[in-house]
Structures are given as C-alpha cells and as structure tokens.
Amino acid sequence: EIVLTQSPATLSLSPGERATLSCRASQSVSRYLAWYQQKPGQAPRLLIYDASNRATGIPARFSGSGSGTDFTLTISSLEPEDFAVYYCQQRSNWPLAFGGGTKVEIK
Amino acid sequence: EEQLVESGGGLVQPGGSLRLSCAASGFTFSTYAIHWVRQAPGKGLEYVSAINSNGGSTYYANSVKGRFTISRDNSKNTLYLQMGSLRAEDIAVYYCARGTQLALLPDAFDIWGQGTMVTVSS
Numbered sequence: 413e414i415v416l417t418q419s420p421a422t423l424s425l426s427p428g429e430r431a432t433l434s435c436r437a438s439q440s441v442s443r444y445l446a447w448y449q450q451k452p453g454q455a456p457r458l459l460i461y462d463a464s465n466r467a468t469g470i471p472a473r474f475s476g477s478g479s480g481t482d483f484t485l486t487i488s489s490l491e492p493e494d495f496a497v498y499y500c501q502q503r504s505n506w507p508l509a510f511g512g513g514t515k516v517e518i519k
Numbered sequence: 520e521e522q523l524v525e526s527g528g529g530l531v532q533p534g535g536s537l538r539l540s541c542a543a544s545g546f547t548f549s550t551y552a553i554h555w556v557r558q559a560p561g562k563g564l565e566y567v568s569a570i571n572s573n574g575g576s577t578y579y580a581n582s583v584k585g586r587f588t589i590s591r592d593n594s595k596n597t598l599y600l601q602m603g604s605l606r607a608e609d610i611a612v613y614y615c616a617r618g619t620q621l622a623l624l625p626d627a628f629d630i631w632g633q634g635t636m637v638t639v640s641s
Contacts, residue, residue, distance in 0.1 A: 446627035448564075455614055455631035456556075456564065467629060499564055503625040507580055510564040 414438055414502050416511035424519040431487040433514045435500035440480045444504040447476055447485045450513075451496045459498075460485065490516070521545040521630050523553075523615050528635030535605050535639075541598040541615030541632055549573070549593040552618040554628060555600050557611035557637075567613070568600065571623035578623055582608075605639045612636050 415438040425431055435445065443463040448456035458467040460476035463483060473488040487494055495518050500511040527539040541553065555567040568589040569578045577589050588601040598615055613635050616628035 444625065448628075455633055456628075457631070458627060458629045461619070461627040461629075501564075501627065503627050506578060506625060508566040508625055510566065513563050 413507060414441060414505060414509050416500050416502055416509055418498075418500060418511035418514045420514060421512070422515045422517060424517050425490055426519045427490050427492055429490050431485075431490055431494070431516055433485040433487075433498055433516070435478075435483040435485070435511050437481045437483075437502060437504075441502040441504035443479050444502055445476075445478070445483050446501045446503065447474075448499045448501065449494075449496050450499065456499060487516075521617075523617065523630055523632035525613065525615055525632040525635040528613065528637045530638045530640060531605050532641050533606060533639055536601070536603045537605065537637060539600040539602065539613055539615075539635055539637070541600075543596045543598070543617075546617075546630075548591075548596040550621055552620055552623050552626065553591065553598045554616045554618055554626070555589065555598075555613060556616055556628070556631075557609075557613045558634075559608075559611045562611075565611070569618070569623055569626075570598070572621040576623040602637070605637075607639050609637060610639050 417436045419434045447460040450456040464476045497513045524542045552571045554569040570589045574591045586604045591598045615632045617630040618626035
C-alpha cells in the first residue's frame, strides 16, 4: 500500500508570494500523481493530473512537477482565492491514496 | 454543465443501513467509471469504492469491504452506495467523483459532487 506524505502541514504566506507544496510517496508512482484544491464546505477540485498536466480551466499559476516518489505543486503568485487545503493523490496502484493535505493560509 | 449530485445521507444507528445516490447530468454517464470518496469531519480524503462504466467491475477499500455495495443504473444516470453494518468510523461526507476512464483502473477524479453527510449515532 502506497503512503503519501505531504509537507508542510501548513504554509503561511501572503498574496503574491510563491507557494511550494511537497508530496512524497512511499514507493514509486511513476508520474501518476494528481493534486486537488479544497475550500471549506466545498468538494475537492482537480488541479493537476499525471504530475504536470493542468486540468481544464485551471490557471497557469498552478504547476506540478516530479516523478517517482517526489512531487511538487507550485503556485507562482498566490491569489486570494488560492488559500485552501491541497491534497495529492496517487493513481499508480490500488488502493488509491490521498496525502494528508497542506493548508495554505494567509500570513 | 457536467454535474454530480449526491443524496441520501442522514442519521443512522450503529449497525444500520443507508443508501446513497449520485445523479449525473451534463455528460454521458455510461462511459465513465465512477468512484466514492469520503471525508470524516475535519480530516482528509479517504478512497472508498469504484465501479466501471457498465457496472461489471467493482472495487472496495478494505475498510468497507463486505459492508458496502456499489452499483449503478445507466438508464437513470445514477450511482448508488448501499452501506450496511455502519460504525462510528463511517461518519463522513461522502462524495461521488468521476474518473477519467471507462474501465475500472486507478484514476484521478475530474468531476465531484457536493457531498452528502452520513452520521452514525444512537
């Protein structure tokens, strides 16, 4: 069973700053990693699939990178609407798994 | 607009049963595998179950295997999750989510419903 560890748990930043979120897998997931954004009271929204592909309608300030066991989600310049919780998810093997999440909060 | 709408959540006693529904609209429901993901209050996301596009293949997480049954009715564009032997640890918001493929394969989820809350308590 693949375990995903996200860091940091909380990221305190100001609008306009760059956010770098990490997701580490306990074994290789190749490039089969997705990132989701979740705001309070809302369902998750797919941002990135297969490590670096932006989902439909996702702004270019969101980018993903990595392969194997180490992945990064970068938000180049935080907008007010970007403050939320971000989850990574692997689709390499069953059982599918999510990371514990990183909360991006306003500093 | 492509949409999933869950219903059927509520309060149930420990050991009881509940059936969740997920109604799809705005896309060809019968050409996608659909999944259930849950989120306990204040916690992260947990994968629950999946069914392929024609209903012939299913998958369950170990935590629900033998207690939950996933099914679909493509003529009604609706997905179901029959939940039995419910426990306190099943308390969560349950989301249905669309996979990107027909087949039952590990997948990412591009469309999510708004969720339905299940509470287990006496």
